Amino acid sequence: MIENTQIAMYENESPVERPAYTRKDVLVKCPHCKALLYVRALENNARVCLECGHHFQLSAFERINSLLDAGSFVETEAHLYSGDPLNFSNQSWTYPEKLHEAQARTGLAEAIITGTGSIAGYALVIAVMDFHFIGGSMGLVVGEKITRAIELAREQLIPLLIVSASGGARMQEGIFSLMQMAKTTIALQRLGAARVPFISLLTHPTTGGVAASFAMLGDVILAEPGALIGFAGPRVIEQFSYKKLPEGTDTSEFMLEHGMLDAIVPRSSLRATLIQLLSIHSLQNTLQFSPPLHPLRWIGTAEKSPVSESVWDRVRIARHLQRPHTADYIRLLCTSFFELRGDRRYGDDPAIIGGVATFLGRTVMFIGQQKGHNTQQNQAHNFGMPHPEGYRKVQRLMRYAEKFRLPVICLIDTPGAFPGLEAEQRGQAQAIAESLMLMASLSVPTVAVIIGEGGSGGALALGFADRVLMLENSIYTVASPEAAAAILWRDNKYAPQAASALRITAPDLLELGVIDGIIPEPLDGAHLDHLITSRLVAERLYQVLTELSAVPVPALLEQRYTKFRQLDQKL
Numbered sequence: 001m002i003e004n005t006q007i008a009m010y011e012n013e014s015p016v017e018r019p020a021y022t023r024k025d026v027l028v029k030c031p032h033c034k035a036l037l038y039v040r041a042l043e044n045n046a047r048v049c050l051e052c053g054h055h056f057q058l059s060a061f062e063r064i065n066s067l068l069d070a071g072s073f074v075e076t077e078a079h080l081y082s083g084d085p086l087n088f089s090n091q092s093w094t095y096p097e098k099l100h101e102a103q104a105r106t107g108l109a110e111a112i113i114t115g116t117g118s119i120a121g122y123a124l125v126i127a128v129m130d131f132h133f134i135g136g137s138m139g140l141v142v143g144e145k146i147t148r149a150i151e152l153a154r155e156q157l158i159p160l161l162i163v164s165a166s167g168g169a170r171m172q173e174g175i176f177s178l179m180q181m182a183k184t185t186i187a188l189q190r191l192g193a194a195r196v197p198f199i200s201l202l203t204h205p206t207t208g209g210v211a212a213s214f215a216m217l218g219d220v221i222l223a224e225p226g227a228l229i230g231f232a233g234p235r236v237i238e239q240f241s242y243k244k245l246p247e248g249t250d251t252s253e254f255m256l257e258h259g260m261l262d263a264i265v266p267r268s269s270l271r272a273t274l275i276q277l278l279s280i281h282s283l284q285n286t287l288q289f290s291p292p293l294h295p296l297r298w299i300g301t302a303e304k305s306p307v308s309e310s311v312w313d314r315v316r317i318a319r320h321l322q323r324p325h326t327a328d329y330i331r332l333l334c335t336s337f338f339e340l341r342g343d344r345r346y347g348d349d350p351a352i353i354g355g356v357a358t359f360l361g362r363t364v365m366f367i368g369q370q371k372g373h374n375t376q377q378n379q380a381h382n383f384g385m386p387h388p389e390g391y392r393k394v395q396r397l398m399r400y401a402e403k404f405r406l407p408v409i410c411l412i413d414t415p416g417a418f419p420g421l422e423a424e425q426r427g428q429a430q431a432i433a434e435s436l437m438l439m440a441s442l443s444v445p446t447v448a449v450i451i452g453e454g455g456s457g458g459a460l461a462l463g464f465a466d467r468v469l470m471l472e473n474s475i476y477t478v479a480s481p482e483a484a485a486a487i488l489w490r491d492n493k494y495a496p497q498a499a500s501a502l503r504i505t506a507p508d509l510l511e512l513g514v515i516d517g518i519i520p521e522p523l524d525g526a527h528l529d530h531l532i533t534s535r536l537v538a539e540r541l542y543q544v545l546t547e548l549s550a551v552p553v554p555a556l557l558e559q560r561y562t563k564f565r566q567l568d569q570k571l
Contacts (some may be wrong), residue, residue, distance in 0.1 A: 011422075030054050032226070046267045048192065055170040055224045055267055057204060060113040060130035061501070063163055069270055075115040077148055082110060082141045095172040100134045108140045111166070114149040116156075119271065122278035125153040128163040131205070136166035138210050139173040141289065143180025146214060150187040150198075159197040159278060164215040168208015181213035184554055187215050194402055197281045199274065200260070202252070207233045219400060220340065221261050222270075223252040230255070235512045236301070252352070257387060261343030273338075280336055280356050281404070284362040301366030312346040312496040314505050315481060318452050322527040325384075325535065326353050327409045329451065332534035334359050334366065340397055346426065349358060349390030350508070351418070356396045359544055365401035367394055367462065368411030384453075385418040388431035395431075395438050402444050407545050410448040412463040415480055417458030432461045439464035445548035445556065447518070447541060450474045450506075453524075466560055467544045470506040472521040476514070477504040512556040513567065517544075 023089060027036050032054035040544065046066060047056040058066070064073055081099075088095040111133035116125055121373025128148040129136045138146075146162065151158035153359035168178040173280070191198060202211075205228035212231050213220075223229060230250035238245055248254050252264045265273045330337050334357040342348040344374070346367035354367035386394075401408045415467070417428055438447060439462075454476035463476075470476060481495035484502060487495075503509070506518045519540050522529040551559065 004064070006258045009427075012395075016035045016041045022372055048267050053225065053266070055204065055226060056130055057165065058518075059132060059290070060108065060163075061126040064113065064115075064126065066267070067274065069121070070120060073114060073115050073117040073126075077114050077145045077154065078109065080110065080141050080145060080236075082139055082173070084171065085140065085176050086174050088174075092372040093182035096171070098134065106130065106133050106522060108133050110145065111138070112142045112145050113147045115510045116152070116158075116210075120275045121276060122159070122275070122282060123154070123156075124159045124161055124278065125164070126150050126161045129165045129210075131165040131167070134170065134182060134412070136164075136210075137168060137177070138166060138180050139170035139171035142145045142170070143177075145182075145273050146184050147187045150184065150191050150214075153196050153198075154187075154194045154387065157194065159199065159201045159281060160191065161201065161274070161525070162214060162218075163201045164201045164206040164210055165201060166206060166208070166210040166215075168210055176208055184214040184330065185217065187254070188214055188353070192219075192403060195279075199277060199405070201270070202229050203227050205229070205233075207231065207250075212235055216260070216344075217359075219403070220338075222263050222265050223255065223261050224270075225252055225264050225266055225327045227252045229260075232363040240502050242533065253360050257348065259344060259347040259393070261342060262338075262340050275337055276336060280338060280358055280363050283358060284359070311500045311505055312481075314473050315475055315496075315499050317525045317527070318475045320525065320527045321378075323452050324472065324526055324530040325451070326366075326370045328530055329411060329534055329537060330355075330357065332531060333357075334537050337366065340400065341509075343389040343392035343396055345389065345392055347387075349382075349393055350391050351384055351386040351414070352390040354393065357398075359409070360538065362545075363406055364545075365408045367397050367408065368451075369414040369459075369462070371413055382413040382418060385416060386414065386427050386458060386461075387418050387420075387423050391417075391428075391435045393463060394435055398438055398442060402442055405444055407445045407549065408446070408465075409541060410446065410465060412448055412450045412454045412459045412476075413451055413452035414455050414458045416455035417461070428543050432457050435461040436464050440560065441557070443553045443557070445545060445551070447544050447548070449537060449541070450476050450515075451481075451537075455480055465557065466548055466556065466563070467516045469517045469519055469540060469544070470509065470515050471519050471526060471537075474506060474527055475499075475504045476509055477502055487525055 026039060028039055028042060029036055030049040030052060033049060033052035035049065036053040037050060047058055084095045108130055110131045112127055114127040118124065127146050150160060188198065198219050200221045202215055202221065202223040204224065204226065206215050207228060207230055211229060221494040228250055229252055234245050234249050252261065255261045256264055280564045324347055336358040338354055339353065339355040351369060353370045354365065357364055357366045369384045370381045371384040372381050398408055417432060446465040452472040452474055454463065454474065456479055457478065481499040482492040484498040485492045485494040488498060503512065509515045509516055517540065519536050522532045526533040
């Protein structure tokens with residue numbers, strides 16, 4: 001690596017305006033749909049095919065221009081460019097010759113541009129890789145510039161955005177290139193300890209050592225549609241395994257399905273998505289909640305159901321298809337919500353919905369089990385029954401909340417964890433146990449609201465909270481009434497008797513000391529008025545979170561321990 005102030009080839013020009021390379025052709029063919037496109041029209045559409053939506057590669061400066069506020073970018077570390085640490089050459093060229101050719105062709109000193117800027121006024125540090133420069137490969141200078149960008153974000157306590165476009169390690173720098181994976185990772189560890197958000201944007205392609213280090217370590221990981229993302233890549237895998245891979249392997253869509261990404265964002269929506277994320281995180285240090293917009297009375301003692309004295313009636317209402325579910329509450333309660341997807345291990349379980357949200361003027365983490373309002377929706381969300389990857393997604397989101405000191409709100413609505421062979425193979429019991437252990441130790445306030453069914457350990461995995469509340473017609477039970485009847489009476493037709501015997505209603509559980517409060521529902525049930533129900537939930541959440549936010553962390557942890565340690569002593 002060489003530091004050279006004489007390499008400022010464009011020192012009299014604005015760096016954001018210099019082109020990465022010239023395009024003389026009038027027409028260009030889309031590599032995906034083969035349509036012939038006018039270059040000018042393609043440029044005006046952010047280099048996205050007007051026929052099929054294929055995202056052409058952007059240069060680093062095109063990317064910066066498309067994302068940052070005009071005139072806000074200030075380049076950093078422009079004086080760094082690569083040396084030749086291995087004296088590398090092959091039969092036809094030397095490494096310095098290859099570097100010189102890339103510099104002349106692209107107008108860049110290296111395969112990455114770093115600097116500071118703003119998006120809609122939100123300050124950030126940005127690092128953008130350029131695949132046109134030796135395949136965006138990472139050597140000493142790329143690794144150093146990324147590390148310095150990370151350190152700058154940590155020093156200034158402003159968010160970091162890294163846009164990756166790379167084939168991986170730079171072979172011409174050998175082991176020095178490999179070590180950049182470790183260097184950038186340890187810098188990110190320090191950034192995380194400082195609670196500074198890191199957004200990673202993966203573009204085509206992001207593979208090799210870049211994918212296996214900083215690119216996949218974002219607090220939020222976004223990708224453009226159709227991008228090649230992975231470690232080895234399909235071609236290498238096929239050459240090694242002698243097997244043809246399924247179509248679409250190692251694409252953005254493949255990675256989202258397998259839990260590795262939070263979202264695929266088309267280029268036209270990317271800036272707006274970043275504004276949303278930066279806005280949500282700008283509120284994270286707010287200490288108090290804003291007053292609720294619609295103050296409503298909260299009933300804090302057990303009262304008779306306005307529907308019926310029958311426990312089985314309450315079971316039916318708790319399971320009503322039209323009761324508001326997690327997605328409904330998020331829509332009605334939050335002014336902004338960004339869904340975080342995937343467990344970063346195996347998949348994205350649709351039975352769990354979660355993400356960062358703005359609730360009553362403060363950033364919180366919402367996590368909930370999701371059912372549907374009809375059979376098709378229920379099937380899509382597996383009837384609210386999470387797999388192990390669902391609970392591991394919950395754990396990931398809770399760690400995110402702890403990192404950025406966000407209160408956690410859990411909405412519980414499940415018959416139980418999914419009882420299937422594949423769930424056992426992937427460690428269902430362990431996933432639930434790990435969720436309980438994590439919730440026991442979280443250093444941020446946690447509130448759980450049972451909004452429908454709270455079934456077994458599948459519910460408790462989200463219910464180990466500082467405050468546990470129940471909607472008036474919800475239920476919370478060790479097993480479903482049908483399962484209990486089958487076990488105790490050997491016939492599930494005795495489910496109504498089992499429901500009464502198990503004392504699973506909100507009034508019963510408040511009397512037993514298992515929950516901390518009841519949230520009333522509109523007359524005849526929450527399914528008849530989602531808006532009023534959401535306002536009642538908002539009122540009680542406001543009260544509880546305001547109370548919990550004033551408790552020091554050591555006292556919060558001690559209260560949580562005491563709450564569950566002494567539960568049986570309340571009987």
